[in-house]
Amino acid sequence: MSTPRVLVFDSGVGGLSIAACLHAAMPSVSLTYLADTAGFPYGDQSEETVIARCVALIERLMAQEPVDLVVVACNTASTVVLPALRERLQVPVVGVVPAIKPAAALSENRRLGVLATPATVRRPYTEDLIQRFAADCEIARVGHPGLVRWAEAKVGGRPVPLAELAEAVRPLADAGVDTVVLGCTHYPLIRDELAQVLPEVRYWVDSGDAIARRVRYLLDEAERLVDGCEVSPMNARFSGPVPREFETVLNGLGLRAGRVDGGWPEGFAPP
Numbered sequence: 001m002s003t004p005r006v007l008v009f010d011s012g013v014g015g016l017s018i019a020a021c022l023h024a025a026m027p028s029v030s031l032t033y034l035a036d037t038a039g040f041p042y043g044d045q046s047e048e049t050v051i052a053r054c055v056a057l058i059e060r061l062m063a064q065e066p067v068d069l070v071v072v073a074c075n076t077a078s079t080v081v082l083p084a085l086r087e088r089l090q091v092p093v094v095g096v097v098p099a100i101k102p103a104a105a106l107s108e109n110r111r112l113g114v115l116a117t118p119a120t121v122r123r124p125y126t127e128d129l130i131q132r133f134a135a136d137c138e139i140a141r142v143g144h145p146g147l148v149r150w151a152e153a154k155v156g157g158r159p160v161p162l163a164e165l166a167e168a169v170r171p172l173a174d175a176g177v178d179t180v181v182l183g184c185t186h187y188p189l190i191r192d193e194l195a196q197v198l199p200e201v202r203y204w205v206d207s208g209d210a211i212a213r214r215v216r217y218l219l220d221e222a223e224r225l226v227d228g229c230e231v232s233p234m235n236a237r238f239s240g241p242v243p244r245e246f247e248t249v250l251n252g253l254g255l256r257a258g259r260v261d262g263g264w265p266e267g268f269a270p271p
């Protein structure tokens with residue numbers, strides 16, 4: 001049986017936090033990373049733009065390199081694009097949504113912080129998760145545009161400005177939350193800095209391991225999971241420039257780079 005192939009999509013480098021969990025759980029699965037760095041950040045854009053860009057890029061890539069499964073490793077995109085993608089693609093599509101349910105199960109003081117992009121924080125999808133799984137909790141929401149940029153900059157080798165970060169997440173400190181949902185896949189990449197500025201937070205909850213379990217289940221169900229530990233390198237395509245220090249970052253996350261292309265596809269015009 002051939003190696004199963006999984007496409008991991010994000011607006012930028014955040015989806016690498018999910019790719020790292022997928023790789024740790026299933027090292028022989030061949031991952032292709034696709035990032036719309038020319039359209040980044042999605043957190044500031046309209047739903048229509050996000051849907052049109054995701055669908056166009058993912059369909060184009062799949063026409064060239066078919067995959068067995070697509071992971072939309074971006075909360076901001078997943079809250080709006082999953083129905084359109086599932087309607088058009090013949091393979092399973094797994095989305096990432098803020099891990100409010102596991103966070104509510106962990107919180108001891110019933111005060112939860114939800115940290116996400118400005119778009120994700122105000123989407124009905126997120127509100128619905130809160131009502132369903134954390135109705136008994138006090139919720140402090142922060143949707144700050146700086147965090148994804150600081151995470152991208154960190155990947156490019158620049159330090160996260162801790163004073164600005166502390167200011168951005170101050171509402172979580174003021175609310176006394178003991179648990180924070182990292183509702184954007186970029187945020188696990190700056191978890192250490194977040195923990196430094198919010199030392200009283202006990203639990204940091206992201207979706208990486210849950211996504212890896214879901215992908216494993218779906219590949220298993222489709223009888224596509226192969227045993228064996230031949231490790232596949234990860235190819236990566238960026239609609240804009242390739243982030244600086246990309247390969248170093250991959251190595252730090254336990255991943256190995258295969259072919260890496262920037263400015264893909266030639267002549268891609270934003271819808």
Ligand code: DGL
Pocket residue numbers: 010011012014015040041042043044073074075076077117120148183184185186
């Ligand atoms: N990684 C994306 C997410 O999980 C970042 C969104 C953005 O581009 O603003 O929401």
